Amino acid sequence: MNVAEARHQTPASPALQRKPLVVHTDMRWPIGTGIYNVMEAYVSRAPSKVKIESLPVAGGVARPLTPLALTRALRAHSPRDGVFWNPGFVPPVPSLREHCPSVVTVHDLTHRHFYSRAHRTYYDYVFRLFYRRCAAVVCVSEFTRSEFLAWSGMPSDRVHVIVNGVDPVYARNRETLDYPFPYVLYPGNRRSYKNLNRLIEAFSASGLAQAGVRLLLTGDRDQSIVDHSRQCGCDGSIVFTGVLPNEAMPKLYRGALFVAFVSLYEGFGLPILEAMASGVPVLTSNLSAMPEVAGQAAVLVDPLSVQAIATAMKQLGQDRVWRDELIARGYERVRCFDWDASAAALWALVEDVGTSGSRSF
Missing domain, CATH: 3.40.50.2000 (Glycogen Phosphorylase B;)
Structure with missing residues (x-):
């Protein structure tokens, strides 16, 4: 026919x-x-x-x-x-x-x-x-x-x-939440495998707090986290965002100096992509699915080593050229996840x- x-x-x-x-x-x-x-x-x-x-x-x-x-x-x-x-x-x-x-x-x-x-x-x-x-x-x-x-x-x-x-809204967004300080963002829950205690210890050891940088944690204030950060000598530099609506998350990412997501285990790790789409460098773990998602577009560290996390945090906080390179790689990487x-x-x-x-x- x-x-x-x-x-x-x-x-x-x-x-x-x-x-x-x-x-x-x-x-x-x-x-x-x-x-x-x-x-x-x-x-x-x-x-x-x-x-x-x-x-x-x-x-x-x-x-x-x-x-x-x-x-x-x-x-x-x-x-x-x-x-x-x-x-x-x-x-x-x-x-x-x-x-x-x-x-x-x-x-x-x-x-x-x-x-x-x-x-x-x-x-x-x-x-x-x-x-x-x-x-x-x-x-x-x-x-x-x-x-x-x-x-x-x-x-x-x-x-x-x-x-x-990754939701296209992260790449389209250009707004921030206008926090009056530079911050490292941890976006996630507080379960044990999220490795928050080591992240806080590494933040304290990195020297970023002394430079006026804050560690921003999503969710409400958690007394156990406050107590641990006090033991580490950085309780004044830990900030809780409170519960934010979904539409605020792209703004939260966009304003970050970098995202620190050093879990012990993830089946995927969506915050890695949300940060990359937002034009923000990523520090993440070299375990489970995180290297698979991050590719060559993030800094990978041993999440069991406080020193390794702290060293990477310090360099990311101070080296603008390195951050810019990671941002460019991140924009390319997120194209693989549509x-x-x-x-x-x-x-x-x-x-x-x-x-x-x-x-x-």
């Missing part, structure tokens, strides 16, 4: 056109969390052939009984049609009753390493079984995929890497699972 003939063909009847793929999602992840940001990035980029429906799930978003609650919601509202996708890490309970296949995004395995013995046991004896029954698992880095495969025993062809992107490309890959995978007839169980 040539083009002229094709133009005169009768269009397919709407009734014969393929229906949108229904994707059932747990959308209760709290605003401001990393999982919420990932979820919003994907949902806002869903193609027209995908219809996202929020599951009415009871209970907490990541409690021990959440997998059961997800399965109950799927049985009640979508016994067979579509696909279940969780942007977080919680899979549904395997069931003897066939229902829609599951795709779950696994960001890391921190619960096995840095939480309680109960968390580790739950992962090893419950989640591992549930993951194996998913049609596909998405990991956010090659590091996470390798660790997940070694732990879970899932077939490698069902575990995929789709990297996170939400549009990642969303296209995710929704193509979800559609493939939905149309191939694959089932979780």
